Amino acid sequence: MAPDPDAALMVAFQGGDEAAFRALFEKHGRATMAFCQRFVKDSARAEELAQDVFLKLHQSADRYQPSARFTTFLYRIATNHCLNEVRRGEYQARPEIDPNAEDGAPLDPDALAGPGATPEEIAHGNALSRDVQAMLARLPETQRAAFVLARFEGLAYEEIAQVLGTTVPSVKSLVHRATVSAARALESWSGKGAEA
Amino acid sequence: MTRNEAHVADDLTALLDGALDPVRRAEVEGHLSACDACRAERDGIARALSAFAALPPPPPPPPGFEQRFYARLAREAPRRRSFLERLSAHPFRWLVPATGLAAALAVGIWVRQAGERADLEMARHLDLLENYVEVASLGVVETPEDLEVVAHLDELREGRP
Numbered sequence: 001m002a003p004d005p006d007a008a009l010m011v012a013f014q015g016g017d018e019a020a021f022r023a024l025f026e027k028h029g030r031a032t033m034a035f036c037q038r039f040v041k042d043s044a045r046a047e048e049l050a051q052d053v054f055l056k057l058h059q060s061a062d063r064y065q066p067s068a069r070f071t072t073f074l075y076r077i078a079t080n081h082c083l084n085e086v087r088r089g090e091y092q093a094r095p096e097i098d099p100n101a102e103d104g105a106p107l108d109p110d111a112l113a114g115p116g117a118t119p120e121e122i123a124h125g126n127a128l129s130r131d132v133q134a135m136l137a138r139l140p141e142t143q144r145a146a147f148v149l150a151r152f153e154g155l156a157y158e159e160i161a162q163v164l165g166t167t168v169p170s171v172k173s174l175v176h177r178a179t180v181s182a183a184r185a186l187e188s189w190s191g192k193g194a195e196a
Numbered sequence: 197m198t199r200n201e202a203h204v205a206d207d208l209t210a211l212l213d214g215a216l217d218p219v220r221r222a223e224v225e226g227h228l229s230a231c232d233a234c235r236a237e238r239d240g241i242a243r244a245l246s247a248f249a250a251l252p253p254p255p256p257p258p259p260g261f262e263q264r265f266y267a268r269l270a271r272e273a274p275r276r277r278s279f280l281e282r283l284s285a286h287p288f289r290w291l292v293p294a295t296g297l298a299a300a301l302a303v304g305i306w307v308r309q310a311g312e313r314a315d316l317e318m319a320r321h322l323d324l325l326e327n328y329v330e331v332a333s334l335g336v337v338e339t340p341e342d343l344e345v346v347a348h349l350d351e352l353r354e355g356r357p
Contacts, residue, residue: 026262033261034254047257051265058273117252125252132251150213151248157215176209183244 006070014061021061024070025054032078038148039082041133049085053078068162075153075163079145086141128189135185139178146171147178203231208238212245 006027012020033043033050040046056077064073117125136144142164149155149163150171160171204224210216211224228235 022266025265029265030257030261033257037254043255043257047261047264051268054265055269055273058269122252125250128247128251132248151245157210157213172210172215173206175213176206179209179241179244182248183241186244186247187240189244189247189250 004066004069007066007068010061010064010070010073011066014064021058024057028071028074029054032074035075035078035148035153036082038133038136038152039086039144045085049081050078053081056081069159072159072162075149075155075159076165079149079163083141083145086144128186131186131189132182135182138185139181143174143178143181146174147182150175151179202227204228204234205237208234208241212238212242 006024009020009024013024029050032053033046036046036049036053037043040049053074057074060077064070136148139147145164146160149160150157155163157168157171157175160175161168164171164174204211204227207216207220207224211221216224228238
């Protein structure tokens with residue numbers, strides 16, 4: 001396995017180097033917030049969850065073993081924290097809607113679609129995002145976690161197994177069942193991507 | 197029906213994710229070449245995966261994301277304190293000199309009474325034992341570095357290097 005520069009930063013932080021911790025937050029904080037948004041969608045709450053994750057990381061740094069990839073350790077904390085949040089039930093199927101928008105579009109559509117997107121692409125992306133979020137909210141929690149880690153974070157099945165504390169065959173089954181559910185829920189979107 | 201002839205729906209997502217081992221991959225692909233139902237299932241999953249590729253990235257955090265976190269960190273996360281700082285902040289820190297004095301007296305009496313060469317040899321290490329008894333009673337020995345500080349507590353108290 002290639003040396004993990006983040007692991008070196010984490011070890012430096014274990015030794016008391018606060019600048020190393022800040023370097024880790026500046027590298028992974030925004031991605032952690034994006035990950036949390038797959039579970040709550042409310043951006044203010046997602047930011048708060050991402051902050052919680054890094055506070056936990058700060059407090060539990062002594063438990064980190066450099067033999068594990070830093071991102072695996074981080075995803076484990078983040079996944080557990082987000083699933084605890086989902087278990088409260090408060091945020092299920094709660095898309096982030098701008099109350100002032102006439103058509104119920106998500107907040108800041110320009111930021112959602114990225115630079116250079118046409119109005120049609122923005123509308124397509126927003127509508128698909130809402131349907132995906134609703135689909136995610138209906139998945140059982142471990143399927144949801146496995147699906148997000150595989151589809152949006154791009155983790156290999158082996159790493160997902162480490163994050164979720166389960167086996168690779170179990171991850172394979174979780175990802176498959178979630179993907180089939182997603183394929184059925186989003187059937188009307190299949191093939192629309194090229195048309196938009 | 198042999199395994200090769202059985203439907204392979206459960207392996208289709210792993211196939212598309214490139215997560216099957218070569219032997220199983222060859223079996224699944226062999227089955228797909230002869231099974232319309234499994235091919236249709238695979239194509240449906242592949243279309244869904246393409247739809248996900250059209251998803252826009254999540255919106256970036258609002259400006260000031262890092263600053264808000266650092267402010268919260270400063271408020272809520274205790275600074276990682278050294279062993280001596282934790283010791284000096286302990287509510288029962290007065291027990292350190294009291295316990296140390298009691299331990300020193302007990303050790304002194306015990307050494308005097310024993311008077312044997314083997315015990316004298318042990319007494320050479322009693323300062324370490326004494327330091328440990330003092331601080332372990334406070335429950336602040338947590339890491340190997342803490343033990344190192346225990347070993348040199350007398351030097352640290354006296355400001356010796």
